[in-house]
Amino acid sequence: MGYVELDLNISDEAKSMHETVKKFAMEVMRPIGIELDKLADPADVIAKDSRLWDVFKTYRELGLHKAGVPKQFGGMAEDMDPKAGPLIAQEMGYGDAGLAVSLGVSAFPITFAAMSPEPELQQLVRDYCEDTKGEIIGCWAITEPDHGSDWIMSTIPDFDDPKCGPQVKAVLKGDEYILNGQKAAWVSNGTIATHAALHVSLDPSKGMQGTGLAVVPLDLPGITRGKPLDKIGQRPLNQGELFFEEVKLPKKYMIITDGALMSAVAKMILTNANGGMGLSFVGLAQAAYDEALKYSKERIQGGVPIFEHKNIKLQLFEMFIKVEAARGYVRRMSAYNSAMAPNGSSPHAIAAKVLSTRTAFEVAGEAIQIFGGNGLSKEYIIEKLFRDAKAAMIEDGENNALCLAGAEDLI
Numbered sequence: 001m002g003y004v005e006l007d008l009n010i011s012d013e014a015k016s017m018h019e020t021v022k023k024f025a026m027e028v029m030r031p032i033g034i035e036l037d038k039l040a041d042p043a044d045v046i047a048k049d050s051r052l053w054d055v056f057k058t059y060r061e062l063g064l065h066k067a068g069v070p071k072q073f074g075g076m077a078e079d080m081d082p083k084a085g086p087l088i089a090q091e092m093g094y095g096d097a098g099l100a101v102s103l104g105v106s107a108f109p110i111t112f113a114a115m116s117p118e119p120e121l122q123q124l125v126r127d128y129c130e131d132t133k134g135e136i137i138g139c140w141a142i143t144e145p146d147h148g149s150d151w152i153m154s155t156i157p158d159f160d161d162p163k164c165g166p167q168v169k170a171v172l173k174g175d176e177y178i179l180n181g182q183k184a185a186w187v188s189n190g191t192i193a194t195h196a197a198l199h200v201s202l203d204p205s206k207g208m209q210g211t212g213l214a215v216v217p218l219d220l221p222g223i224t225r226g227k228p229l230d231k232i233g234q235r236p237l238n239q240g241e242l243f244f245e246e247v248k249l250p251k252k253y254m255i256i257t258d259g260a261l262m263s264a265v266a267k268m269i270l271t272n273a274n275g276g277m278g279l280s281f282v283g284l285a286q287a288a289y290d291e292a293l294k295y296s297k298e299r300i301q302g303g304v305p306i307f308e309h310k311n312i313k314l315q316l317f318e319m320f321i322k323v324e325a326a327r328g329y330v331r332r333m334s335a336y337n338s339a340m341a342p343n344g345s346s347p348h349a350i351a352a353k354v355l356s357t358r359t360a361f362e363v364a365g366e367a368i369q370i371f372g373g374n375g376l377s378k379e380y381i382i383e384k385l386f387r388d389a390k391a392a393m394i395e396d397g398e399n400n401a402l403c404l405a406g407a408e409d410l411i
Contacts, residue, residue: 009083010081010083011081011083011084013081013084014081014083014084014087017081017084017087017088018084018087018088018091020062021062021064021087021088021091021092022091022094024058024059024062024064024091024092024095025091025092025094025095025096026094026095028054028055028058028095029055029092029095029096029099029100030095030096032051032052032054032055032096032099032236033095033096033098033099033236034096034381034384035051036050036051036052036099036235036236037098037235037236037384038378039235041230042227042228042229042230042231042235042238043227043228045228045235045236045238046191046192046228046238052099052236052238053134055099055103056103056106056134056137057132057133057134059103059134060131060132060133060134061132063076064088064103065103065106065107065128065129065131066129067080067084067085067088068107068111069107069110069111069114069125069128069129070114070125073114073122073125073126073129074125074126074129074130075125075129082335082338082339083335085279085334085338086279086330086331086334086335089276089279089280089283090279090280090282090283090286090327091283092104092280092283093279093280093281093282093283093284093287094283094284094286094287095283096236096388097234097280097281097283097284097388097389097392098233098234098235098236098237098388098391099236099237100280100283101188101234101237101277101280101395102188102189102236102237102238104276104280105138105139105140105188105189106137106138106139106189106193107128107138108138108139108140108197109124109138109139109195109196109197109215109216110124110125110128110136110138110195111197112197112213112215112255112256113125113195113215113255115255116215116252116255118252118253120252121215121252121253124136124195124215135194136194136195137189137192137193137194137195138189138193138194138195138196138197139187139188139189139190139192139193139195139196139197139218139242140187140188140189140196140197141168141183141187141190141196141197141198141199141216141242142183142187142197142199143183143184143186143187144166144167144168144181144182144183144184145167145182145184146167147164147166147167148184148186148398148401149397149398149401150164150166150208151166151199151208151266152270152397152401152402152405153208153401153404153405154208154209154211154263154266155263155266155267155270155346155405155408155409156405156408157209157263159207159208159209160206160207160208160209160210161207162204162205162206162207163207164207164208165201165204165206165207165208165210166181166199166200166201166208166211167181167182167201168180168181168182168183168198168199168200168201168244169181169200169201169202169204170200170201170202170212170214170249170254172202172251175250175251176248176249176250176251177200177214177248177249177250177251177253177254178246178247178248178249179198179200179216179222179244179246179247179248179249180244180245180246180247181200181243181244182241182242182243182244183198183241183242183243183244184241185226185229185239185240185241186229186239186395187239187240187241187242188237188238188239188395189238189239190225190226190238190239190240190241190242191225191226191227191228191238191239191240192238193218194217194218194219195215195216195217195218196215196216196218196242197213197214197215198213198214198215198216199211199212199213200212200213200214202257202259203259206259209259209260209263210259211259211262211266212254212255212256212257212258212259212262213254213255213256213262213265214249214253214254214255215253215255216247216249216253217253218242220247220248220249221247221248222244222245222246222247222248223242223243223244223245223247224242224243224245225240225241225242225243226240226241226242226243227240228240231391232387232390232391233384233387233388233389233390233391233392234387234388234391234392234395267346268342268343270346270349270350270397270405271337271343271344271345271346271349272337272344272349273396273397274346274349274350274352274353274396274397274402275330275333275334275337275344275349275352275353277352277353277356277357277392277395277396278326278330278333278334278349278352278353278355278356278357279330279331279334279352279356280356281353281356281357281359281360281389281392282323282326282327282330282356282359282360284360284364284385284388284389284392285322285323285326285327285356285359285360285363285364285389286323286327287381287385288319288360288363288364288367288382288385288386288389289316289319289320289323289363289367291367291380291381291382291385292316292319292363292366292367292370292371292382293307293316295367295370295371295374295380295382296312296316296370299371299372299374306370312370315366315369315370316370318366319363319366319367322359322362322363323359323363325359326355326356326359329351329352329355330352330355330356333345333348333349333351333352334352336348337349346405346406346409347406347407347409347410350397350402350403350405350406351406353396353397353399353402354399354402354403357389357392357393357399358393358399360385360389360392361386361389361390361392361393364382364385364386364389365386367382367385367386368382368383368386
């Protein structure tokens with residue numbers, strides 16, 4: 001049972017896009033994601049002959065990368081049915097959550113470049129829309145070795161202690177900003193990106209209230225990268241460090257320089273990112289449930305499929321309840337925030353992320369119990385879904401830290 005069956009007001013356009021993305025998710029993302037997950041060395045995931053690039057190219061050829069880009073630059077943001085967005089996010093999370101994050105983050109610098117009046121940055125947006133080969137790839141360079149949850153709490157007005165200020169600093173000298181510092185190994189697309197949406201400190205005396213945001217071409221002198229991160233889950237998602245040493249960034253590339261404005265934009269980013277995570281990981285939760293249901297009909301114990309055993313039936317129905325409850329909530333959140341864009345409800349988006357990632361992890365864990373010993377084997381995808389779901393409870397904001405930020409908004 002899915003979204004289309006439950007909503008009679010889905011447009012033909014949204015239904016068509018849903019079918020296109022579903023096919024892409026299952027025929028491209030799923031098999032390639034499994035293949036990349038099994039590579040022992042994360043450097044092989046991003047090698048020139050890696051099938052990762054087939055995912056990027058197919059995604060671009062389908063035009064899905066244009067979804068959030070304004071029409072004036074060649075995108076289709078204004079023309080898209082708002083109900084198509086949740087369908088796309090869920091199906092991509094169903095196919096492979098790590099790849100879904102990678103494809104989504106790829107557009108981050110483009111989003112901010114589209115806000116600039118500078119012709120050079122506007123041309124970057126146009127070039128991105130026309131890119132069908134996956135040659136322009138963005139990353140979200142925010143987390144630092146000593147600043148992870150600090151960035152989440154930066155939306156709180158009194159979080160202005162200089163001791164909590166960012167490590168990457170930008171100092172204006174004439175018509176250039178001089179960048180120095182390090183971003184942590186958790187930068188999604190960090191070692192493959194061509195451009196970064198870079199969060200920096202502009203006024204260290206104001207802590208997290210003195211930050212700005214720049215769009216940075218990553219081929220500038222002084223920028224180096226770490227090796228791809230080796231991690232337990234979402235292994236197809238490339239992540240890695242970025243280092244900045246006396247990097248000269250033209251002033252026009254600094255999109256946001258006002259600390260108060262940056263705090264408002266940070267809340268908008270937090271809202272959109274967590275809302276997207278909520279939708280994607282409901283897709284993973286659905287995938288875990290579907291795998292368990294399918295297996296229960298195939299696995300024979302006591303002379304019958306294990307689905308015939310009452311304890312398995314009850315367990316599956318409890319999983320079904322969790323998935324449908326999470327799906328219903330995140331879609332309600334998405335509809336509201338879409339209608340209220342660009343300033344949606346941050347607490348509701350955070351709740352969606354926490355609820356869906358928690359649900360995905362719980363349902364994947366219960367699915368492993370239904371698989372029994374086979375659930376621990378790499379022969380079955382369920383162990384991968386379990387690992388991917390666990391990673392989601394930490395990325396884009398560790399869930400407990402997010403809850404604290406959300407609680408501040410409630411107050």
